[in-house]
Amino acid sequence: MGDFSGKTAFITGAAHGQGRATALLLAKEGADIVAFDVAKKIEYPAYEFGTGEELKSLKAEIEALGRRALIAAGDVRSDAAISRAVDEAIAAFGKIDILFNNAGICAYAAVDTMTDDEWDAMIDINLKGPFNVTRRVVPHMMKAKSGVIINNSSTMGLRGGKRLSHYTASKWGLTGLTKAWAIEFAPYNIRVVSIHPTGVNTPMNDGLAALEGSTPLEIAERSAGNLLPVPWLEVEDVANLVAYVASDKARYATGSQFVLDAGLLTV
Numbered sequence: 067m068g069d070f071s072g073k074t075a076f077i078t079g080a081a082h083g084q085g086r087a088t089a090l091l092l093a094k095e096g097a098d099i100v101a102f103d104v105a106k107k108i109e110y111p112a113y114e115f116g117t118g119e120e121l122k123s124l125k126a127e128i129e130a131l132g133r134r135a136l137i138a139a140g141d142v143r144s145d146a147a148i149s150r151a152v153d154e155a156i157a158a159f160g161k162i163d164i165l166f167n168n169a170g171i172c173a174y175a176a177v178d179t180m181t182d183d184e185w186d187a188m189i190d191i192n193l194k195g196p197f198n199v200t201r202r203v204v205p206h207m208m209k210a211k212s213g214v215i216i217n218n219s220s221t222m223g224l225r226g227g228k229r230l231s232h233y234t235a236s237k238w239g240l241t242g243l244t245k246a247w248a249i250e251f252a253p254y255n256i257r258v259v260s261i262h263p264t265g266v267n268t269p270m271n272d273g274l275a276a277l278e279g280s281t282p283l284e285i286a287e288r289s290a291g292n293l294l295p296v297p298w299l300e301v302e303d304v305a306n307l308v309a310y311v312a313s314d315k316a317r318y319a320t321g322s323q324f325v326l327d328a329g330l331l332t333v
């Protein structure tokens with residue numbers, strides 16, 4: 067049993083990609099998992115989202131590891147869905163120790179042709195979504211006087227991206243929330259950190275490639291600048307970082323930005 071024996075982790079965007087890999091690693095290391103995902107196609111961007119089948123297979127994989135899993139289909143824009151999932155989690159597991167605000171979307175759009183709907187969806191999901199979830203989870207952490215919140219920002223939360231102004235703004239906003247929440251929650255012994263991966267090999271990258279009429283590798287290379295000779299990270303690389311920052315090994319890290327960028331931000 068690893069670092070997370072007896073802990074509960076609430077993970078958004080858990081059906082596939084980085085959220086799923088993190089759910090499986092934390093479960094392998096002893097955590098019970100609440101896997102929250104919209105689990106259906108939404109209006110924007112026009113690529114593949116997680117599915118109910120993926121949530122069900124994730125639950126089966128976690129249970130095969132000997133841990134408990136609660137799956138919840140819902141949108142991070144819906145307070146009702148979040149509140150229901152948090153209530154179910156507390157009823158099932160009694161507490162939430164770790165929150166991974168991971169659900170997010172990405173799409174390219176130039177400023178002069180970007181629609182209100184594109185701007186609003188990006189900000190509502192990537193920035194307001196983590197706020198929506200955190201405000202329902204954190205009262206339970208405050209009561210327990212313990213907790214860790216990890217926000218999945220991006221290197222775009224520390225730099226700019228071409229045709230990504232809405233995404234960049236949402237991810238810088240999430241870096242800002244990390245700072246503000248670290249201050250607000252520290253008296254309750256709750257840590258808040260953000261992680262900043264470079265491109266990751268996930269369905270999001272595949273979806274962006276399809277929308278751009280490109281290949282995933284071309285998309286990775288276009289936004290690249292990785293110093294190390296790799297086009298992207300694998301989901302397990304991100305999961306390993308989350309497992310570290312969520313653990314007591316990082317017990318005095320709060321308000322911090324953890325960069326995993328193959329050297330991208332160095333130049």
Ligand SMILES: NC(=O)c1ccc[n+]([C@@H]2O[C@H](COP(=O)([O-])OP(=O)(O)OC[C@H]3O[C@@H](n4cnc5c(N)ncnc54)[C@H](O)[C@@H]3O)[C@@H](O)[C@H]2O)c1
Nearest residue numbers: 079082083084104115116141142169170265266268269270
């Ligand atoms: N892939 C990358 O290159 C990369 C790099 C850095 C940071 N990120 C960030 O990492 C996070 C995870 O990305 P990923 O690459 O695993 O993406 P992904 O698209 O492969 O997976 C995202 C998951 O989130 C879910 N989701 C999307 N919108 C949701 C909503 N409104 N409510 C609930 N669930 C929703 C999807 O159904 C999906 O299962 C995102 O916040 C993303 O911005 C991605």
